[in-house]
Amino acid sequence: MKDNNYNRINKNAVKAWLIGRFIMWGIVVSIYCVGVYLFLLPKFPHLTGLKYITTLLTVIIIANAVIKTFIFPFWEYKFWRYGIFEDKVETIQGVIIKKKLIIPISRVQNIKIEQGPIQRIFGIVTIKIVTAGGHHEIPAITSIEADRITDNLKNIVETGEKDE
Secondary structure, three states, rough: OOOOOOOOOOHHHHHHHHHHHHHHHHHHHHHHHHHHHHHHHHHOOOOOOHHHHHHHHHHHHHHHHHHHHHOOOHHHHHHHEEOOOEEEEEEEEEEOOOOEEEHHHHEEEEEEOOOOHHHHHEEEEEEEEEEEOOEEEEEEEHHHHHHHHHHHHHHHHHHHHOOO
């Protein structure tokens, strides 16, 4: 792989993120609305300021949920890149704040492949690269690609160990 050659994650990432975030934000907004409109506001009907504040907060929470559920997944997919090189793994991500992460191959301790229920529906997995500093991930790639990447990383790590 050339130094400037990065791969995209799978297009099914957008669908998986949309469904996952829709479920998560649906639960959060439901709990909030039940708490505020069934328990808080009926106890304090005489506080009109509280009614205005909770209405404003509700609009902000719902707008945030809609943006993060239906807009951010498309942007995240557009900017997410990864590259596997002889001496490092690089990921580039971020919508508002761009992050470039460089993981030296010599620091890789183990590699995990994870697949949640929504990912299983779309045939994608997440590779978790564990180092002493924490874990890093490459989300939403096909199982075949994940196997190829893990085998490639394993070979690079083993070759590096033999050279030392």
